[in-house]
Amino acid sequence: MSARIDFNCDLGEGCGNDAAILPHVTSASIACGGHAGDDATMRATLRLCREHGVAAGAHPSFEDREHFGRRVLDVAPHDVARMVREQIQRLRAIARDEGVPLAHVKPHGALYNVAAEDPAIADAIAATLAELDPTLALYALSGSELARAGVERGLRVAHEVFAERGYDARGRLRPRGTPGAVIESLDDAIAQVRRLASRGEVAADDGRVVRLRADTLCLHGDRPDAAEFARAVRAALEADGIAVRPFGTAA
Template identity: 75%
Template structure:
């Protein structure tokens, strides 16, 4: 069976060289005003995606720009769903003007991590996506509550893994600031990406192997060396014989 994976990056956040990253990836998750981004950045990123044949998706978050969406807010599920819908509508309006059809939704930061284990939050996000456009795919941490909630709503779910983030023995991301949470070495990130794409497993922080479904591989676009990482990771996947395609695309 041919190996294939989607290679996605979080873009439009105003802190990375998006134009240098886009040629190496197959999907982009675009900040839509919650933690970062405005109409101008959304439009510019959508145009980059259109020019390079990259699938465009929404990257909604807690509406907390001061903390870049990386602080969990104690909100009821209804308010979380409303925030996701607002951000989807904002990006979809610009995408429509640019002639780009959105392909997926991927929560950002604290919202993404909270939805990995909190089923009420996961259900709120899945309901918001399904109610907005059931054709949208939902990107969720592999094996998480969000993946289960999306599948329960009948959404196409891409189980997501990370090239340069560390994992615990449950297959959850190590909290930022914890030892090993971010892989700073390009060689380490390439080795992890190869293992995930080819074997569906990752070495956890305690040294054990964790099996993970890997439909899409993420690189964070806000790291200062993201463009170099993107080029190197894409070259490694190509060398490994892994076909890089947008999630759900025909072979």
């Protein structure tokens, strides 16, 4: 049984739920201009993180605001490195001004999923982070190419699992728009969370059991019921005796 887990949410995306979600999570991945967000939303989200004692991180993405960063773009690794670097630096400058330390980096959407499979993109992201600030943790899909790349670069890697996303038999997220990709039922999401946190496993779309390392648990903040989900997930974890703490902090 896992004694502890980080509970993170993607925030600063203009969905209006941030203030209601933040009291229930331990880490926030903040949109930094690629798929959503601007200087004002970054500053506001950082201030909320400071108010609630939530660890703040950068959530860089493909530069594709029109499709919320969820469309795969044909971008060379060196251009991915540039985008990631610029977005992290943009958030980091505001975070320094607000006196909020950055704790991690987590790619968003299509970039996250491409980096889970493509070694070159994964290496470009990990190398950029190692050069920019190797003290930052890298949040990566559990067991993915990005997790491997982060370890090889000497980074602290948080293997990430998802509260309300469906999995395939390889332990990858089912593509959005396909049946079962998003778990709409709160009860079903809670059941998946409990199984991931307590046993390190999830049921795939074909019924097989997939083992996954679960250092951090993600909830998407852009769903309209995200605040309700966040409150219920936190309560379920604590009821099961799971310590909910930011990744890398002392127990």
